[in-house]
Amino acid sequence: MSPAKLFARLILQLVVWTALMGALLFGVGGDWHWPQAWAFIAIFVFGGIGFGLWLASNDPGLLAQRLGSLAQRGQPLWDRIFMIGAVVLWLTWFVVMALDAEREHWSDMPVWLNTIGGALTIGGFLFVLRVFRENSFAAPVIRVQNERAQYVIDTGPYAVVRHPMYAGALGYIFGIPLLLGSWVGLAMTAIFLAGIAWRARGEEQFLIRDLPGYADYANRVRWRFIPYVW
Numbered sequence: 001m002s003p004a005k006l007f008a009r010l011i012l013q014l015v016v017w018t019a020l021m022g023a024l025l026f027g028v029g030g031d032w033h034w035p036q037a038w039a040f041i042a043i044f045v046f047g048g049i050g051f052g053l054w055l056a057s058n059d060p061g062l063l064a065q066r067l068g069s070l071a072q073r074g075q076p077l078w079d080r081i082f083m084i085g086a087v088v089l090w091l092t093w094f095v096v097m098a099l100d101a102e103r104e105h106w107s108d109m110p111v112w113l114n115t116i117g118g119a120l121t122i123g124g125f126l127f128v129l130r131v132f133r134e135n136s137f138a139a140p141v142i143r144v145q146n147e148r149a150q151y152v153i154d155t156g157p158y159a160v161v162r163h164p165m166y167a168g169a170l171g172y173i174f175g176i177p178l179l180l181g182s183w184v185g186l187a188m189t190a191i192f193l194a195g196i197a198w199r200a201r202g203e204e205q206f207l208i209r210d211l212p213g214y215a216d217y218a219n220r221v222r223w224r225f226i227p228y229v230w
Contacts, residue, residue: 003056006063010052013067018045024094025180029102036101036114036180043118043179047125055132061148062132065139074143076206082199083141089191097177097185109181117178124171131157131164138165142203144210152213154220160227162204162218166196167225200224 001009018041025037055063070083100106132138134156137145144150157164173192177185207214224230 001060001064003060003063006060006067007052007056009067010048010056010063014045014048014052018048020091021094024091025098025102028095028098031102034102037098039114039118040121040176040179043121043125047122051125051129051132054129059132059136062136062138065137065145068139068141070141072141072143074146075141076143076202078202079142079199082195086195089195093185093188096188097180097182100184101180101182107181107183109178109183113178114181117175117180120175121172121179122175124168124173124175127157127168127171128165131168134158134164142199142206144207150211152211152217154217159221161223161225162221163200163224166200169196170225197224197230 021044022037022041025040026032026034029037052063055066070087071080101109135153135158137148137150137153139145157167161167170193173189174186177183177189204214204218208218
């Protein structure tokens, strides 16, 4: 598929996800004038377009992988189940945050924390882009891309932690509930952290078994997400 067609497919997916999350935030929240929600939508849309333009120009192979199905050949069954659960949890998260921060006003968060949340969200997305620059095999699902001659990446952020994609995700996982002003949403990040940690362990076992050189890499790079922490 040409880069132009891949970018068009990205825009379609972006429209669908934006409409879905917008419907949950504004529909459940009950207020189309919710500025924090509009700030999140703007970050998501402009970030998605920016990612797409960069990938279409620099790494269309990775863009094709990012746009692939959440269930693919060579992907372990447990990861397929995990991905379905992750999507359900993600959407549920937005429902809870809309109820908490806008409809019921259970949380009272100052604007300066909303601003920090926006900065963390943007920072997380930018760090993920750095990961994309380093790793052309950064697919959303766990599998070995034999058709693209996948090999172990151990440079850039991968020389510091084994899962820099997950490390970058921490930025927007913590940033989004702060941006939207939901303490309940922030508390729910514990579920995301537990799920990501569990998946990282399973991914490592899978790659040690099926990707030559990964066992040696895992022995050389000690930390998974954050140096000197875990």
